[in-house]
Amino acid sequence: MKRTADVLVVGGGPAGSAVAxxxxxxxFQVCLLDKRHFPREKPCGEYLSPGCVPLLxxxxxxxxxxxxxxxxxxxxRVETSAGTFFTGTYPGEAVPPHGYALPRERFDTLLFEAxxxxxxxxxxxxxxVDLIRAGHRVAGVIGASNGRTRHFTxxxxxxxxxxxxxVARRLGLFASHPSHRKVAFVQRFQMPAELxxxxxxxxxxxxxxxxNPQRAATANVAAVVDQRDLPLRRPWEEVFRELLAAYPSVRRKLIGAAPLNSLxxxxxxxxxxxxxVGDGFxxxxxxxxxxxxxxxxxxxQALKGAELAADTVAEGPRQKEAPFAALEPYAVxxxxxxxPKERVCQLLQQIVRRPLLCQVLVRNLQGRREQTQELMGVVGDLLPAHRLLRPGFLASLLVAGVPSLTRLVRCAR
Ligand SMILES: Cc1cc2nc3c(=O)[nH]c(=O)nc-3n(C[C@H](O)[C@H](O)[C@H](O)COP(=O)(O)OP(=O)(O)OC[C@H]3O[C@@H](n4cnc5c(N)ncnc54)[C@H](O)[C@@H]3O)c2cc1C
Incomplete structure (x- = not known):
């Protein structure tokens, strides 16, 4: 059997539901396909940055x-392995902005139903399971459900x-990251107290x-570790417990906590x-x-990307023979x-890998409202990421760090 639409969206997560x-x-006449039934779980920290608020x-x-x-x-609140920490709130004028935390099964179902x-x-x-091609053009997909297959064009x-x-794999576009190989463990807990x-x-x-705190004293707990550091042939629950135990503050907070879902x-x-982008996709x-x-x-990124995609598709020329030919503006x-935000994330990963530098920067952010708000504004998707990539911003944190760096080196001796 065959079904036809103007636009076919594969995947009903935040990106797919939003663009649909x-x-x-x-x-447009839109058909949205998902392999799962909603509500369904999705491993995630379940935090929506304040930048999501206007999009939602x-x-x-x-x-x-x-x-x-x-x-x-x-x-x-960001804490290092040495116990140094800073607390940053999101920057805003009269009303301070905020993000949200809620289970993904609820959030994704809400968007899918919308x-x-x-x-x-x-x-x-x-x-x-596969794409339909018409020459070089992607002309739809082949879907499978309960032993049946159907062509969606x-x-x-x-x-x-x-x-x-x-879709990316069948087009030969997918590649694993060459060096950044992290593994995540995620579970939701009933906590002994509100966070x-x-x-x-x-x-x-x-x-x-x-x-990430959620309603009714529940919390999403995620531990992320380099793939190289993962012990092999051990039960994952045991590995997760050990990963968490390496953070004394987390260990303390989880005393008496009960898991709410499977790891x-x-x-x-x-x-x-x-x-x-490419021909037909x-x-x-x-x-x-x-x-x-x-x-x-x-x-x-899923919600904002959906807006950018929809803008390009809706504003593009609508010739009958090639209705979606001009997709390049979306890629640009x-x-x-x-x-820029990915460059910020890469930079933060470099810093996290260097515990001494990390401690200095975290210590220098303590009590420096202007800098923490700038950092939180970028992390929270409220301010453009290039603001953190200015040499002036980084230098201001490091220069202020010189005395504390000396102190740390003296302590290490
Ligand atoms: C450990 C971890 C923690 C994270 N924490 C956060 C966080 O706290 N905040 C945050 O903003 N981001 C977080 N992220 C990232 C966030 O989860 C993703 O960026 C976000 O879910 C992307 O949305 P999406 O719609 O692109 O994809 P997804 O949410 O993955 O949705 C894809 C959908 O496609 C469907 N699908 C897949 N394959 C097929 C197929 N062959 N046929 C039909 N349907 C298919 C799936 O069932 C799914 O519903 C985290 C990621 C990880 C791994």
Whole structure:
């Protein structure tokens, strides 16, 4: 059997549902396919940066997010292995901005249902197994469900199917990251006490751990570690417990905590694609490449990428014979929007790998409101990332660090 639409979106995560909503609103006939049934879990820190807030408002779901009791997140507390820490809130004028934390099964279902309400044909339980080609052009996908296969044809196919995108793989565009090979362990816990409204980041020698508070004294706990440092042939639960035990503050907070779901493990996390547009297709969200969860911008990137894609598709020329021929502006806008933040993330990874430097910078951020707000503004997707890449910003942190660096070296002796 064959089904035809203007646009076919593969994957009903934040990127797929958002782009489907925006294109349906622009008047396209959109079909959205997901291999899973909603609600479904997705391993994630489950934190939405404050940069997501205006995007969710434009998608018309922000009020629902508030109604279902999402936890506001006002900033981050960052602690090093030596116990030095700083606390930063997001910068804002009269009303301080905040992000949110909530289970992904709730957030993703909310967006998927919003797509249905926007007139998108939403099909669950359909795994895309291959692409349909017409010469060089992608002309749709082949889906499988309960032993049946079906051809779905469309003028444009959007790959929004996450880090292991079958669309990117079938096009030969997918590549693992050559050097950044992290593995994540994620689980939700009932905590003995409320954590408050700050995300907590613990930087260690071999990786990092993040506690994101959620409603009713629950928390999402994620430990990320280099693949090389993972012990082999040991039960994953045991490895996770050991990873957490390496952070004394986390260990203390988890005394009396009870797991709420099964432990989820995934990696290597980072991946790249050679290009994100081509004849009859485009990629969005993690399918367009992913780096690292430390600064938590994946959902922002999925939602903002969806806006950029929808703008290009909706504003492009609509010739009958090649309706979606001009997709390159999306690729340009995408790189302009996200490349600087990825450079910031790479820089932060370099710093985290050097515990002494890390301690100096964290110590120097203590009590320096202007700098912490600038950092939090970039991390929270509120300020452009290039503000942190200015030599002046980094130098100001390091120069202030000279006395404390001397002190640390003296202590180390
Ligand atoms: C450990 C970890 C922690 C993270 N923490 C955060 C965080 O706190 N905040 C944040 O903003 N980001 C975080 N991220 C990143 C974030 O999870 C992703 O960037 C985000 O989910 C990307 O959304 P997406 O829609 O592109 O892909 P996904 O959310 O992965 O959705 C892809 C969808 O495609 C479907 N699909 C896949 N293959 C097929 C197929 N063949 N056929 C049909 N359907 C298919 C899947 O079922 C899924 O529903 C984290 C990532 C990791 C790994």
């Amino acid at each position: 909503i925006l294109l349906a609103r622009a008047g 408002k434009r998608l018309g779901v922000l009020h629902i997010l508030e109604e279902i009791g999402s936890q506001p997140i006002w900033g981050m 797509a249905r309400c926007a007139g998108v044909e939403c099909l669950e339980g359909w795994r895309v 469309a003028a444009l196919t959007i790959g929004a199917d996450g880090r292991n995108s079958v 408050g409204g700050l995300g907590e980041v613990y930087l260690g020698r071999a990786g990092y751990c993040i506690l 989820q493990i995934l990696g290597p996390l980072a991946c790249r694609v050679k290009r994100i 485009l990629l969005v969200g993690d399918a367009a490449g992913y780096y690292d969860p430390m600064t938590g911008e994946g959902i922002y 806008a995408y790189r302009r929007e996200f490349d």
